[in-house]
Amino acid sequence: xxxxxxxxxxxxxxxxxxxxxxxxxxxxxxxxxxxxxxxxxxxxxxxxxxxxxxxxxxxxxxxxxxxxxxxxxxxxxxxxxxxxxxxxxxxxxxxxxxxxxxxxxxxxxxxxxxxxxxxxxxxxxxxxxxxxxxxxxxxxxxxxxxxxxxxxxxxxxxxxxxxxxxxxxxxxxxxxxxxxxxxxxxxxxxxxxxxxxxxxxxxxxxxxxxxxxxxxxxxxxxxxxxxxxxxxxxxxxxxxxxxxxxxxxxxxxxxxxxxxxxxxxxxxxxxxxxxxxxxxxxxxxxxxxxxxxxxxxxxxxxxxxxxxxxxxxxxxxxxxxxxxxxxxxxxxxxxxxxxxxxxxxxxxxxxxxxxxxxxxxxxxxxxxxxxxxxxxxxxxxxxxxxxxxxxxxxxxxxxxxxxx
Amino acid sequence: xxxxxxxxxxxxxxxxxxxxxxxxxxxxxxxxxxxxxxxxxxxxxxxxxxxxxxxxxxxx
Numbered sequence: 001x002x003x004x005x006x007x008x009x010x011x012x013x014x015x016x017x018x019x020x021x022x023x024x025x026x027x028x029x030x031x032x033x034x035x036x037x038x039x040x041x042x043x044x045x046x047x048x049x050x051x052x053x054x055x056x057x058x059x060x061x062x063x064x065x066x067x068x069x070x071x072x073x074x075x076x077x078x079x080x081x082x083x084x085x086x087x088x089x090x091x092x093x094x095x096x097x098x099x100x101x102x103x104x105x106x107x108x109x110x111x112x113x114x115x116x117x118x119x120x121x122x123x124x125x126x127x128x129x130x131x132x133x134x135x136x137x138x139x140x141x142x143x144x145x146x147x148x149x150x151x152x153x154x155x156x157x158x159x160x161x162x163x164x165x166x167x168x169x170x171x172x173x174x175x176x177x178x179x180x181x182x183x184x185x186x187x188x189x190x191x192x193x194x195x196x197x198x199x200x201x202x203x204x205x206x207x208x209x210x211x212x213x214x215x216x217x218x219x220x221x222x223x224x225x226x227x228x229x230x231x232x233x234x235x236x237x238x239x240x241x242x243x244x245x246x247x248x249x250x251x252x253x254x255x256x257x258x259x260x261x262x263x264x265x266x267x268x269x270x271x272x273x274x275x276x277x278x279x280x281x282x283x284x285x286x287x288x289x290x291x292x293x294x295x296x297x298x299x300x301x302x303x304x305x306x307x308x309x310x311x312x313x314x315x316x317x318x319x320x321x322x323x324x325x326x327x328x329x330x331x332x333x334x335x336x337x338x339x340x341x342x343x344x345x346x347x348x349x350x351x352x353x354x355x356x357x358x359x360x361x362x363x364x365x366x367x368x369x370x371x372x373x374x375x376x377x378x379x380x381x382x383x384x385x386x387x388x389x390x391x392x393x394x395x396x397x398x399x400x401x402x403x404x
Numbered sequence: 405x406x407x408x409x410x411x412x413x414x415x416x417x418x419x420x421x422x423x424x425x426x427x428x429x430x431x432x433x434x435x436x437x438x439x440x441x442x443x444x445x446x447x448x449x450x451x452x453x454x455x456x457x458x459x460x461x462x463x464x
Contacts, residue, residue, distance in 0.1 A: 124447035128456040149461025
């Protein structure tokens with residue numbers, strides 16, 4: 001209303017007053033009402049990046065081959081909710097601490113929450129857009145139990161609607177499909193099509209630089225792209241299953257061999273799920289570097305989440321650990337002085353601490369087993385070291401000013 | 405005013421905000437003290453995302 005009045009007055013002034021007025025007034029187009037782009041319509045499709053799609057099939061196959069293969073498994077989907085579609089850009093595993101059987105799965109949400117913090121460091125527009133879980137039999141549709149939970153849960157999602165995938169292993173065995181025959185591809189999603197994915201130099205590039213600068217013999221491990229994993233596979237099982245090709249027998253289904261994912265949408269007011277066409281697009285799985293270190297994430301999730309909430313300037317990234325070059329998790333805490341930070345490297349066996357001063361790294365050995373406590377002890381020690389000098393400077397300055 | 409170069413994360417966020425502004429009329433937020441880039445209107449809070457994760461129901 002107010003905007004309309006301003007716009008009318010502005011237009012009237014432009015039309016009736018002299019040229020000096022026109023030079024000083026902003027053009028009427030600047031007052032034009034903008035369209036509300038946050039208005040969501042019913043979901044028409046789900047767009048999945050090819051790397052996420054590949055991770056689905058790889059991890060489902062790996063899960064079926066594991067000791068818990070007869071249980072259900074699942075993933076939370078992280079991506080973008082647009083006007084009438086969702087883009088799936090990352091998948092967070094259920095975790096080894098999940099509760100599951102052949103008829104249910106409940107995810108370990110603490111590790112997933114921390115995982116979301118890590119992935120969203122790069123793009124705060126990412127949100128939860130849905131869930132995928134598997135059925136051991138041939139039921140390619142969410143169950144009544146799924147509906148009861150999901151119809152309430154979708155109220156937490158943007159647009160009040162979510163994308164739900166059901167994985168089954170009931171397709172024809174040994175069916176090989178070429179990519180040309182297979183799924184419907186759409187153009188890449190910016191900005192992730194332009195080498196700006198999480199694993200392509202983003203978070204890891206800066207760490208690499210940090211390590212190149214340091215000549216310390218006990219330097220923390222250097223980052224490397226991580227292979228995919230469910231978070232429960234052994235190191236030998238993490239090799240990517242190169243060249244997974246999928247077919248799309250129906251618009252809402254993706255198949256690769258006997259594995260099948262069927263997609264559905266559900267809104268808060270819906271009485272049933274409806275089939276959701278799926279499209280693939282070139283792009284990354286932004287959570288993929290985290291999958292090999294998921295057990296580490298699970299062990300430290302609660303403490304690290306608390307640190308995220310208590311401290312500002314905290315970042316997490318994957319690095320290659322010291323023990324056998326396996327991936328590890330690094331927590332960076334920015335210090336008050338420019339160019340200074342603390343770095344905690346969480347390996348499977350141990351936690352190591354480093355102080356970075358202008359690119360020069362030195363190992364720190366706090367006398368505390370609890371990493372959270374150790375971090376605060378180091379910060380206290382640094383504050384103690386910085387305190388007297390600053391105080392002396394202030395006292396000196398004060399003395400000078402009073403003596404003058 | 406801090407004239408240091410943007411780091412990778414900041415650059416990525418700024419590109420995302422500029423793209424959102426150009427393509428979808430999303431507002432670019434600026435810091436009220438020094439007009440530095442402070443994100444885009446499309447950003448979603450950690451609390452909203454984590455609340456959704458922690459309330460994922462059991463699936464059957």
